[in-house]
Amino acid sequence: MNSITLLQPQKIVFGEGSIQELSNDTILERSNNILLLVATPLLQAVEQTIKSLQSKNKQVQLVEYKFLGEPTFSQFNTLLSENKGVNPDCVIGVGGGSVLDCAKLLAALINNTQSLEDVVGIGFLNGRKINLICIPTTSGTGSEVSPNAILLNEDTQAKSGIISPYLVPDACYLDPVLTISLPPKLTAETGIDALSHCIEAYTNKFAHPTVDVYALKGIQLIADNIQKAYDNGNDIEARSALLLGSMYGGLCLGPVNTSAVHALSYGLGGKFHIAHGLSNAILMPEVLRFNMSSNLKRHAEVARALGVTWNDKNENLALIGIEKIEAISRACNIPQRLTEIGVTEDVLPELADIAMKVTRLLKNNPREVTREDAIAIYKRLL
Numbered sequence: 001m002n003s004i005t006l007l008q009p010q011k012i013v014f015g016e017g018s019i020q021e022l023s024n025d026t027i028l029e030r031s032n033n034i035l036l037l038v039a040t041p042l043l044q045a046v047e048q049t050i051k052s053l054q055s056k057n058k059q060v061q062l063v064e065y066k067f068l069g070e071p072t073f074s075q076f077n078t079l080l081s082e083n084k085g086v087n088p089d090c091v092i093g094v095g096g097g098s099v100l101d102c103a104k105l106l107a108a109l110i111n112n113t114q115s116l117e118d119v120v121g122i123g124f125l126n127g128r129k130i131n132l133i134c135i136p137t138t139s140g141t142g143s144e145v146s147p148n149a150i151l152l153n154e155d156t157q158a159k160s161g162i163i164s165p166y167l168v169p170d171a172c173y174l175d176p177v178l179t180i181s182l183p184p185k186l187t188a189e190t191g192i193d194a195l196s197h198c199i200e201a202y203t204n205k206f207a208h209p210t211v212d213v214y215a216l217k218g219i220q221l222i223a224d225n226i227q228k229a230y231d232n233g234n235d236i237e238a239r240s241a242l243l244l245g246s247m248y249g250g251l252c253l254g255p256v257n258t259s260a261v262h263a264l265s266y267g268l269g270g271k272f273h274i275a276h277g278l279s280n281a282i283l284m285p286e287v288l289r290f291n292m293s294s295n296l297k298r299h300a301e302v303a304r305a306l307g308v309t310w311n312d313k314n315e316n317l318a319l320i321g322i323e324k325i326e327a328i329s330r331a332c333n334i335p336q337r338l339t340e341i342g343v344t345e346d347v348l349p350e351l352a353d354i355a356m357k358v359t360r361l362l363k364n365n366p367r368e369v370t371r372e373d374a375i376a377i378y379k380r381l382l
Contacts, residue, residue, distance in 0.1 A: 004208045007254045008145050009134075011171035014244065016236065018175040019045070019135060022092075023052035027131045027170055031089035033059045035110075037103045039095030040064055042137055045178060046094055061086050065099045069273055070159065072152045076102055077116055080109055087111065090131040094178075096190070097141025097276075100134045101149035104167045107132040116151075116162075122360060125164035134169040137178040139222075139229075139242035140190025140277055142197060142250015144172035148257075157270035158354045168254070174247060176240040184230050188332035189277030191226040191242055195219065195325070196280040197249030200258040202305075203291060203298050205366050211256045218248030219305035223328065230332045259365035260355075261287045264374060267354035274341055281334045282341070285322045286377050292318045294366035338381045348378045 013021060028034065034053060038046055043064065050060050063083060067075050079102060088110070093103025108128040109116065119125045134144035143149070147167045153160045182190070198218035201211055222245040228238035264287065265279035292299040292315070300314035303321025310320060326336065335341055343351075352374035356362070362369055369377075 002206070002208060004210055004255050006210060007147050007165050007168045008251055009169045009172050012145065012174070012247075013171070014174040014247070016175065016177050016240070018173050019049065019178060022049050022133070022135070022173055023056070025133065025171060027090055027133060028053065028058070031058065031131060033061070033086070033088045035061045035063060035083060035086050035088035035091045035106065037063045037065055037091065037093045037095070037099060037106065039099045039137065040066055041181065042094050042178070061088065065095055065102065067098065070150070070152045070269060070276065071098050071102055072154050073116060073160075074154060076105060076151055080106060080116070083110060088130055090133065092133045092135065094135045094137065096136070096138040097143045100136060100141070100143040101151065103134060104132060104143070104149045104169065105162065108164075108166055119162050119164070120160045122161075122163040125162065125166045128166040132169045134172045135178070136172070136174060136243070136246070138182055138186065138190040139179055139239070139246035140193040142194060142246050142253060144169060144174065145247055145250040146253040148253055152270055156354070156357070158266045158357065159269055161360065163360075174243050176236060176243045179239050179243055180233055180236070182233065184233065184332070187233065188226065188230050188334055189275050189281060190246075191222055191229070191277070192281040192284070192329065192334065193277035194242070194246035194249040195222045195226070196261050196284050197252055197258060198222070198245070199284070199288070199302055200261055200364075201249070201252035201256045202302055203288070203295065203366055204256050204259055204364050206256055206364055207298070208256060211252050214248040214251045216301070216305045218245040218252070219302060220307070221245030221248070223306045223324070226328060227331045257361065257364055259361055260291070260369050263358035263361040263365075263369070264351070264355045264377065266358050267351035268343070270354060271347070271351065272342060278334065278341065281329050282336065282338060282381060283377070285326050286380055288322050288325070290369075290373065290377055291365065291367050292322075338378060343378075343382070345379065345382060348375050351378055
């Protein structure tokens with residue numbers, strides 16, 4: 001059995017209304033100056049927390065996160081420069097994955113001599129002195145428990161990852177009530193993103209038993225509940241299950257990570273500004289068809305976790321599982337073809353070129369992906 005390192009927050013609080021407990025966190029008890037980065041729709045949700053902290057004589061710097069879509073290098077650098085003088089003891093991020101990623105990087109770089117450009121890649125960040133708490137309001141990225149932060153690099157038209165154990169939050173609060181206001185479209189797209197984290201971790205070249213348990217449970221929770229949450233956003237049981245499944249997906253990201261689905265989606269996000277979850281939703285079935293011959297048993301086990309009960313050969317089960325993913329996407333009105341989101345055949349070579357540069361993820365894929373393979377996968381989705 002290969003060695004593996006598991007990284008996760010020291011404290012994970014999960015449950016309805018758990019944000020009410022935030023102001024009593026021991027991290028905040030020993031913090032005097034708190035920077036709170038909050039997505040605009042969530043400002044009202046943190047009002048009580050801010051009042052409670054201020055009643056304890058804490059200084060709270062509320063920073064409204066206003067960026068639309070995935071944050072770029074230049075947007076983050078602006079955010080960093082605007083808050084260099086705050087000098088917080090603790091940074092708290094409240095929002096979707098983009099907000100949490102920016103909060104993680106703020107905590108690491110706000111008083112650091114390193115720049116953002118210095119730390120792109122795996123293991124380049126030299127440390128973090130500021131405490132960090134993350135509170136997700138979508139069930140997608142799992143950023144609240146992962147060592148990853150992803151930003152859009154305008155120069156390469158692709159997303160760049162900053163991967164470091166110093167980006168793992170000290171604590172995270174997962175309150176499904178905060179996800180109730182998420183619109184159906186984003187519920188579906190972020191849910192499929194979380195599903196792809198789990199599936200790519202389980203079918204990964206570097207899959208490991210210590211992570212398999214997270215991946216399989218995440219697949220089951222998301223597959224059983226994503227349509228329920230899409231159809232009825234107030235279904236708190238479905239919202240709770242999705243958020244838990246998303247967290248399990250996030251726990252897969254550090255030790256194992258994703259592979260070709262995410263690598264091939266990077267150009268769609270960078271060049272076409274397609275939402276990350278939507279890109280993954282369209283690409284995942286075709287990439288799994290490409291990959292399944294590398295390990296039919298694992299792909300069949302994914303199908304069982306998705307709820308497929310047929311007793312059949314592994315190859316047939318794997319294919320039925322992929323069809324189940326497509327059925328989930330259709331039930332949530334997610335586009336199935338690249339042409340539906342404005343991608344034409346003439347740009348496929350450029351998308352493939354962008355994907356081939358994402359070697360940190362392609363090396364994880366259970367089957368080698370060449371440039372020609374990437375173009376062929378895109379072409380089958382037109």
